[in-house]
Structure formats: structure tokens, C-alpha cells
Amino acid sequence: MSRVVIAGRWDGGVPALPTGEALDAIRRGVLVGSSDPVVATVPFGTGSTFDEAVAALDSQASFVRVPTDASSSCEAGERVADSLRNGSAVIVEGGHNSSPDCGVGFLEGLLGAPGIDPRQPEALADALTRAQALVSDAGVDLVCAASTARPLLGLDSVLAVAPDLEPIEDQDTALTAALTQAFAHRPLGRHQLLDGVDVHPARQRGSGAGGGVGAVIAAIGGRIVATGDLLSQLLGLETALDGVDLVIVAEPELASPLLAESTLDCITRAAATHALPVVAITHRSSLSHFEKAEWGLHGVFETEGSVTLEDAGRRVACTWLR
Numbered sequence: 001m002s003r004v005v006i007a008g009r010w011d012g013g014v015p016a017l018p019t020g021e022a023l024d025a026i027r028r029g030v031l032v033g034s035s036d037p038v039v040a041t042v043p044f045g046t047g048s049t050f051d052e053a054v055a056a057l058d059s060q061a062s063f064v065r066v067p068t069d070a071s072s073s074c075e076a077g078e079r080v081a082d083s084l085r086n087g088s089a090v091i092v093e094g095g096h097n098s099s100p101d102c103g104v105g106f107l108e109g110l111l112g113a114p115g116i117d118p119r120q121p122e123a124l125a126d127a128l129t130r131a132q133a134l135v136s137d138a139g140v141d142l143v144c145a146a147s148t149a150r151p152l153l154g155l156d157s158v159l160a161v162a163p164d165l166e167p168i169e170d171q172d173t174a175l176t177a178a179l180t181q182a183f184a185h186r187p188l189g190r191h192q193l194l195d196g197v198d199v200h201p202a203r204q205r206g207s208g209a210g211g212g213v214g215a216v217i218a219a220i221g222g223r224i225v226a227t228g229d230l231l232s233q234l235l236g237l238e239t240a241l242d243g244v245d246l247v248i249v250a251e252p253e254l255a256s257p258l259l260a261e262s263t264l265d266c267i268t269r270a271a272a273t274h275a276l277p278v279v280a281i282t283h284r285s286s287l288s289h290f291e292k293a294e295w296g297l298h299g300v301f302e303t304e305g306s307v308t309l310e311d312a313g314r315r316v317a318c319t320w321l322r
Helices: 017-035 050-051 076-083 104-111 121-138 173-183 211-220 225-235 264-273 289-294 309-320
Strands: 003-008 040-042 063-067 091-095 143-147 224-225 246-250 278-280 299-302
Touching: 003 050, 003 211, 003 264, 017 040, 017 050, 017 309, 040 050, 050 063, 063 076, 063 225, 063 264, 063 309, 076 091, 076 104, 076 121, 076 143, 104 121, 121 173, 121 211, 143 211, 143 225, 143 299, 173 289, 211 224, 224 225, 246 309, 278 309, 299 309
Parallel strands: 003 040, 003 246, 063 091, 091 143, 143 224, 246 278, 278 299
Antiparallel strands: none
């Protein structure tokens, strides 16, 4: 009896389906294409797929997501403020927002204090101090699930590079100077390092997540964890792949640089630990053979909109589960 795990995401894919439905369609195809296999599906990814992935984990933590099209992170801050009162861990997921608000909306929602001016470093620093006290008093683990590695400040930051990787020509130098000053030496009481990105929370990898929510969370005593690494831990991905014969990964488009913001590598890395073959099902791929190997893929099946996901699953099973 073969065992198969189908993991990944399909939001934004063709056909347009929620990830759970897409993975289930592939699962039905695998059941047809192989003799009595045991098939498990694992939604694994960022954005709306993140919501599906953690849907059954409410008892472990409170989950809040900052949509990448949100112009303000205030609502996320309000939800976190409510969650802090429950005493459980709080996890905030966010990616590379098209309109970053530098996490100021998150601070306003968290503190219930609208009108914080990010160009006034003293006012912003005071808000960060109050937010740190709030988190400390709650005694909870506050985590930013960073679905982008970009920082809030710097030449490769969300303030300098758009989601489509085009440079942002108009730089607000007064804003970045104020943010640099306000976030310096935060959180209060931490040990200072001589150098490195960890000195400044707004220059940490992932601090630009949610439009700057990552920087705020790091500055008030929380921590930043890459979304893929966090999901691997929460979902027990290593354990889920133990004894499996094949891993099928769903990813809407296999192309660089899009994959740089994906969680694909977390799945393939876990599969490599168990020496498992990994086949990707995608709408379209532009990866070379070398790039496929770099990403840990042993096969790629492109649907190109002409093959259903169910039929793709069947064909993959017929080829790889003989």
C-alpha cells in the first residue's frame, strides 16, 4: 500500500480554487491512478492558505492575518489586543504588502490610540514602549509569521521594493529617518549587539511583513519566524512525512523570483530528510532542470489550464506509484 502526502497551496492558481479544494481534487486523482493508496492533504502556505493550514489549531494559539492588499494593519492590531486578554500565544501572519503602513496601524489598533504620527520619532517610540508593556503584562508569546523575508528598512525593504520587485522611486527620507530613530534600541532592556541586523528590529529579515507589523512585533518583545518554518513546526511536517512513498506539492506557478516568497522549500527540505521523491503540480513552470534540482523537485507536472487537477493527480500517481 502506497502512502502519499499532498501539500502546498493553490490560492491565485488556475482554476481558481481554495487550497483545500485544489488539494482534494489532486487527492481524488491519486486514488484513481494508484491501487488503494493512503493519501493525506496538508494546506501549507501563506495568505489565505495560511488560514486553512491553522484552522484546526485554535486551541494552540490565536491567529491573525494581515491581507497583502490591506492599506492599514489597524484591524490586525485590534484583534491582537483582544487575543492578548485570553492569555494564549498570538501569531500574526503577513507578507509583502502593496501599501505598507510601517506597522503604525497595528500599533494604533493594539493600543486603541489612533493618530500616531510615524514621522514623529518621540511619539512613535512612546507608543512602542506602551505596547511593549502591554505585551509583557499579558505574558504571552507574540509571533510574526513572516511571509516575506524583506525588512521594513533598507535598500531591499518593503519601502524600497514593490511586491512585483520594481523599485519604488519616491522615497520618503523623513519617514525612514524617523522610523530608524524610533525603532533603535528596541525592545527596551534587550542586550545590544556590536553589529548585525539584529541590532535594529526594523532591519531584521521579515520585519517588513504585514507592511511593517514584523518590525513592531520585534520591537515590543515579540519574535519573527518565517511562515514556512512556523507551519512546519505547528503541523508536524517532519512526522507527517515519515513512512511516505511520494510527496506531491501544489504550487500555482513555479517561477523565479515568485518562489522566493513561497514556502515550497520547507516542504522539499522535509522530504529530503526522508529521501522522498517530490513532484510538483503547477499551472505553469519556467524552471530550468538545474533550478528544479535546487528547489528539491524530482518532477513537475504543468496543467497549463488544459488538464484538471484531478487528472493531474491521476497521471502523477500512474507515473510515480507503479
